[in-house]
Amino acid sequence: MPDVVVVGAGPVGTLIAALLQRRGIETAVYERRTAISTRPRAVGIHPPAVAALRQLGLELHGARQITRGEARDRASILGAMHFDPPVLTLPQHTLQAELDAHVRHLRRGAPVLTVETGSHAARVILAGGSVGARLVIAADGVGSSIRSSLGVTWHRRPGHGRYLMADIDDDGGLGDAAALWFARGGVVESFPLPASRRRWVARAATGSDLARCVAERTGISLPSATAEATSIFVASQHIAERWVHDRVVLLGDAAHELSPIGGQGMNLGILDAVALAPCVERALDGDADALTRWESERRPSARRAVAQAAFNMSVGVPVPGTLQPVKNLLVRGLARGPAARMLARAFTMQQL
Numbered sequence: 199m200p201d202v203v204v205v206g207a208g209p210v211g212t213l214i215a216a217l218l219q220r221r222g223i224e225t226a227v228y229e230r231r232t233a234i235s236t237r238p239r240a241v242g243i244h245p246p247a248v249a250a251l252r253q254l255g256l257e258l259h260g261a262r263q264i265t266r267g268e269a270r271d272r273a274s275i276l277g278a279m280h281f282d283p284p285v286l287t288l289p290q291h292t293l294q295a296e297l298d299a300h301v302r303h304l305r306r307g308a309p310v311l312t313v314e315t316g317s318h319a320a321r322v323i324l325a326g327g328s329v330g331a332r333l334v335i336a337a338d339g340v341g342s343s344i345r346s347s348l349g350v351t352w353h354r355r356p357g358h359g360r361y362l363m364a365d366i367d368d369d370g371g372l373g374d375a376a377a378l379w380f381a382r383g384g385v386v387e388s389f390p391l392p393a394s395r396r397r398w399v400a401r402a403a404t405g406s407d408l409a410r411c412v413a414e415r416t417g418i419s420l421p422s423a424t425a426e427a428t429s430i431f432v433a434s435q436h437i438a439e440r441w442v443h444d445r446v447v448l449l450g451d452a453a454h455e456l457s458p459i460g461g462q463g464m465n466l467g468i469l470d471a472v473a474l475a476p477c478v479e480r481a482l483d484g485d486a487d488a489l490t491r492w493e494s495e496r497r498p499s500a501r502r503a504v505a506q507a508a509f510n511m512s513v514g515v516p517v518p519g520t521l522q523p524v525k526n527l528l529v530r531g532l533a534r535g536p537a538a539r540m541l542a543r544a545f546t547m548q549q550l
């Protein structure tokens with residue numbers, strides 16, 4: 199019987215498994231997918247998460263560095279902030295492939311049906327049998343069926359919106375900067391990606407077209423391939439009422455959903471996992487409160503990250519034309535001097 203079973207081999211589940219195995223804790227991972235999903239998701243990895251991943255021995259090969267963020271009004275720059283250390287961009291599936299190589303006992307194509315838990319051990323029920331463990335870590339994502347089966351309430355938090363997104367070739371016009379336009383029609387974000395690519399995201403109503411939104415709000419023409427590459431995501435935010443339930447711990451998106459608009463759910467999950475690993479070791483050594491202490495320590499970070507994402511989303515909502523100059527003034531103020539330094543720290547998650 200393994201000491202720990204991790205359900206879900208997303209970036210957070212794989213990371214906690216790797217961290218526990220390095221501590222000599224017998225850990226098995228069960229993942230329902232047969233292969234890593236290449237659906238575009240996280241790209242930004244912030245300095246604290248970069249440090250944690252590098253410590254584990256990851257090279258993050260091919261990542262692109264972002265050292266500058268710009269707030270723009272069409273072609274003019276309202277303000278800029280500098281990221282030192284830089285933010286890296288790397289597609290989530292590339293990071294996932296590197297993480298997978300650091301984990302043993304990862305079984306793909308193995309959906310967990312449910313988990314039974316008591317106060318000393320838990321049992322993971324699979325299609326073809328069951329596995330006992332002293333602790334189960336449910337890293338099974340936003341739609342966590344384990345969270346539901348435990349009856350844990352999923353509290354909705356402020357921050358909701360519909361966005362269009364595409365990763366396309368970068369014409370180099372914005373250099374290595376991340377750029378934000380707080381336009382009248384809604385926010386547009388653009389981030390440099392590895393291999394001369396760029397991610398474009400725009401808040402948009404149903405029926406809108408990404409290239410048209412970007413052209414109207416920024417004056418930049420995206421290539422015709424944008425339409426084919428466009429996906430839609432609806433951002434919403436939730437925090438699970440409890441993260442520790444007897445011998446089951448909720449981790450990553452299973453514990454908190456953050457809006458991708460500056461919310462950085464994967465980064466938060468990485469930091470939670472780094473903090474969890476020593477607490478799991480203590481819990482297995484008989485410290486009855488180690489896991490609840492971890493939850494109390496990490497929960498404020500989730501609340502701060504959710505609040506920051508809600509703020510980011512609120513700045514990006516469409517405004518009537520008469521209010522746009524006021525908004526530009528506000529953005530100009532926020533993107534200069536001490537406020538810009540504070541925001542740069544917040545955007546790079548150095549307070550989480």
Ligand SMILES: Cc1cc2nc3c(=O)[nH]c(=O)nc-3n(C[C@H](O)[C@H](O)[C@H](O)COP(=O)(O)OP(=O)(O)OC[C@H]3O[C@@H](n4cnc5c(N)ncnc54)[C@H](O)[C@@H]3O)c2cc1C
Binds near residue numbers: 308
């Ligand atoms: C468009 C978009 C952009 C984003 N951009 C960023 C960003 O730039 N930076 C950032 O930090 N975050 C970003 N995020 C958020 C980030 O993608 C998530 O926070 C991250 O994937 C969470 O990782 P996880 O391991 O907790 O969950 P997931 O990645 O969802 O992994 C959960 C895994 O569990 C598996 N699973 C589920 N149920 C079962 C079961 N019953 N049995 C076995 N396996 C199961 C799933 O197949 C999956 O592999 C973005 C999200 C979106 C949608």
